[in-house]
Amino acid sequence: MSRSLLTPDSIDNRREPRYPVAWPARLRIATGQEIDVKVRDLSDNGIGLRSDHPIPQRDRFELVLGVPDLLDPRRLQAVPGTMSVAFLVMSHGEWRLGGTWADLTPPARKLLDQWIQKIKYG
Template sequence: MTTPPEDVDALFDAPAAPPAPVLPTNPILGGAPSADGRKEHRVKVSWPARVQLPSGKVIELRVRDLSESGVGLLTEFHIPPSTVLNFVVGVPGLHEPTKITPVTGTIKTTYVVVQGRDLCCGGMWVSLPAEGRDILDKWIRRLRK
């Protein structure tokens, strides 16, 4: 069962969720520094997502990796660094991959680099409700095995 597009669209019209604090790195999930100096190792994914730009425009993109502190995005649109964005990602079910759960939050972009015709953009969590964090943490643990 998938989430209908109109339900995902409605997420951007819903009132903003109260910000939840971003939790510190969880050593159980592998919080040791990586080769590029990051505190967490990224896990590769390819999940559909949307962000709402400060202008109000909503763009579709893909999450290419994630960690406890943020996400790596792949897009055709330029998103400037240090931009705070409303964010929603369609996360497949751990045991039922066709069941998609929308996870919403707020990210702040950290960098943008060109990769072919696409732009790779990094985002750090500004807010991520506990339920969404729990879903993402379960995927991170599974993909790190």
């Protein structure tokens, strides 16, 4: 009997769909230093990031997303939040970090929900 192994990025491991985006973001690490990363996907309850720079192992990260304005995508809005880490791996020459939202303000939650709806339904 063959058994398929699921990778951390496998859609089968997720409870909800993730939607691809290409937004800038910054992670704050324990030393107070910030690491530039890219948001690669998001969902109602989670986020996927990638980085060319090493990311230290932690349970949570504070981050600030550069979320495009819904009416003028050339304008970015700084959206702060905290994520709980589900996985951190090196894959194809880049660090990949995925997790769930641990803390988002109501305005941040609303803006991300609006973006998911826009991506989902156009």
